[in-house]
Amino acid sequence: MKYTVTLGEKQYEVEVSESDAVLTSVSDAPAAAAPAPSPAAPPPPAPSKTDAPAPSAAEGTKILAPMPGTVLSVGVAVGDSVKAGQALAVLEAMKMENEVVAPQDGTVKQILTQKGASVNTDDLLLVI
Numbered sequence: 849m850k851y852t853v854t855l856g857e858k859q860y861e862v863e864v865s866e867s868d869a870v871l872t873s874v875s876d877a878p879a880a881a882a883p884a885p886s887p888a889a890p891p892p893p894a895p896s897k898t899d900a901p902a903p904s905a906a907e908g909t910k911i912l913a914p915m916p917g918t919v920l921s922v923g924v925a926v927g928d929s930v931k932a933g934q935a936l937a938v939l940e941a942m943k944m945e946n947e948v949v950a951p952q953d954g955t956v957k958q959i960l961t962q963k964g965a966s967v968n969t970d971d972l973l974l975v976i
Contacts, residue, residue: 849864857877918964919940920945929954957975
């Protein structure tokens with residue numbers, strides 16, 4: 849089989865067989881033609897009844913995800929008093945369990961995640 853590959857401003861012709869590939873020629877690439885128009889993007893899906901607007905964060909200390917991962921558990925509930933260093937949630941990242949701890953004493957005001965949720969770095973988890 850014969851293939852033509854364009855890399856940068858060079859065009860390469862290559863013949864490929866089951867056991868071998870041979871470069872047959874190298875030339876300057878022809879002037880680039882205008883790209884073909886892409887088809888119109890489909891409209892965004894209509895929001896379903898289960899899609900709720902993103903909750904706004906309550907006033908207080910925001911507890912953010914330190915890394916991307918999956919929430920394995922949330923060990924507190926709204927209204928719970930917490931001490932600095934207390935585990936608030938457990939996050940699995942790269943097959944390791946990581947505790948998300950309270951940076952200070954306080955009361956849990958809002959929980960914005962749940963068990964099984966996938967989170968990215970700096971996603972808001974809780975507010976104390």
